[in-house]
Amino acid sequence: MPSSRTRLRPWLEQKIESKSIPGLTWVDKGNKMFAIPWKHAARHGWEMDTDARIFMQWAVHTGKFKPGVTEPDPKTWKANFRSALNSLPDIKQVKDKSINKGSQAIRVYRMLEEVPKKKGLSVHHFGDEGEAVECSTTVEVIADSTNEFYGLFQVSPIHTTGADLFVAGR
Structure with a gap:
């Protein structure tokens, strides 16, 4: 948006x-x-x-x-x-x-009382490998056999520690 x-x-x-x-x-x-x-x-x-x-x-x-x-x-x-x-x-x-x-x-x-937006999420940069952003759910990025740019994303509900990272492919 x-x-x-x-x-x-x-x-x-x-x-x-x-x-x-x-x-x-x-x-x-x-x-x-x-x-x-x-x-x-x-x-x-x-x-x-x-x-x-x-x-x-x-x-x-x-x-x-x-x-x-x-x-x-x-x-x-x-x-x-x-x-x-x-x-x-x-x-x-x-x-x-x-x-x-x-x-x-x-x-x-x-x-109702406004729900405050989360602010200050940290973004970690990994060069050509992509970025990692703090989030509340573990997201596992798996290579797609038809696309070398990691076009397939799978969400894994396990390992939700509060400090999990979302890694976006390039």
Whole structure:
């Protein structure tokens, strides 16, 4: 992922604060609870420009949709957005406050305490042999019979000591 792209949580916070997407709003700002319009595309009156706006804007932001170049695909945009949102450890759906059906369907989520990113991982350089980066899982690099550049990576869950190294082939 390019480092210049804003991550989903801060992107969402900016969109909520800007009030640029109708229905995307704080439900309880103090508890970081917010609502996302989640109308089903099969509903009568569904319109892509309004009901899929947040999904389209995220697709544009991530480079998955280029207006005028790629075909609009709101079903995929929504699935990708949902997947990205569900993968965040610090944002959880509040199911009992969500409305699943009807023209006012919304999903309510809560932003939890941010999970700090790991910083300061050391990188060890081994000349032409590659690099080693600290990680929490042992990764064994095995030569691929069709590729001299170690194209096949296998993850080995054994030997997880906390000081394990990931060795990348050249």
